[in-house]
Amino acid sequence: MLDIEDRRSESPYIARVWRSHSSGVERMTSVATTNWEFVVWTHRGLVHAGVRGPETAASVAEVPDDSESFGISFAHGTSMPHLPVSRLVDTQVDSPHATASGFVLRGEEWPMPSFENAEQFVARLAREGVLVRDPLVAGAVEGEIPRVGARSVQRRVAAATGLTQGAIRQIERARQAAILLGEGVTPLDVVHRLGYYDQPHLARSLARFVGRTATQLRRADGAEPLSLLYKTDT
Incomplete structure (x- = not known):
């Protein structure tokens, strides 16, 4: 069984916050997604953290038995200047060090977030310049008509999401x-x-x-x- 709980967020940086628990499941089908995520997973007492990019096709993913996972799915237009989303498409970059209390991102130690305090964690990343947001991209993806040229929109969407419109x-x-x-x-x-x-x-x-x-x-x-x-x- 793969039990998944998710919620929306009022943060303009976040699309969704989710958490899951696996029991008796060996594999799952990972559906294509246009959002990149920060993910944390715990298995047999070991904590891992990483950044997972957009996925352009469905794939089969291994699911460790009796594992706990938590993720922050970022809204279109949110990106990290030090790790462009284009480098994350169909791949994942793991933190070099993670424990129950913290992890390493951009060469710095950060407290481990949770399902409940994801917004506060993301707000701090934004204040520290780890995250930036391009509102034009969010609007363009949702179908709004930007006040800039089509080529400029295409470049900004690709830079912020790693994908074409x-x-x-x-x-x-x-x-x-x-x-x-x-x-x-x-x-x-x-x-x-x-x-x-x-x-x-x-x-x-x-x-x-x-x-x-x-x-x-x-x-x-x-x-x-x-x-x-x-x-x-x-």
């Missing part, structure tokens, strides 16, 4: 399709609601980004549990 739209649409199918919406209705060309187009998108078929999602079955899926306002 087109890739972000494709991944987010597939995630929303998976949620709708899990709620019992028919594949044909999902095609119409989300603007897919046809059902084969939906099927290819699900296979690439979610790692499930429409039938598996509607029946909530599959070889492994899925990573966090949640509704957005987009």
Whole structure:
């Protein structure tokens, strides 16, 4: 079983805060995601921390039995100047040292955050210049019309997210399709609601980004549990 709890955040830097506990699960399907994350996981008394980048395709991830995890998923437009998101896409950078009380980031010691105090932790990172935020990127991803040229928007979105606007739209649409199918919406209705060309187009998108078929999602079955899926306002 993979038990996941998540919550939204009022911080403009944060998209979501989550935590999970695994029991009797060896693997999970990690669904493609457009957000990068700070993650902490504990297994057999050892604490690890790291930064995980956006994932451009579904993959199978190992899940240590009886492990605890916690993560801060950052909003589009939030980035770290010392570690560009473009270098994190489809990969993870672990902290060189982590304990229950702290970890190393940017060569400095930081107190270990928690599910409850994630906002305070992120606010401190922003004050110290570890995190920066480009509001234009957040608006562009949500569909707003920026007051700058299209090329400038493309450059800023790529710099802050590591992805193109087109890739972000494709991944987010597939995630929303998976949620709708899990709620019992028919594949044909999902095609119409989300603007897919046809059902084969939906099927290819699900296979690439979610790692499930429409039938598996509607029946909530599959070889492994899925990573966090949640509704957005987009």
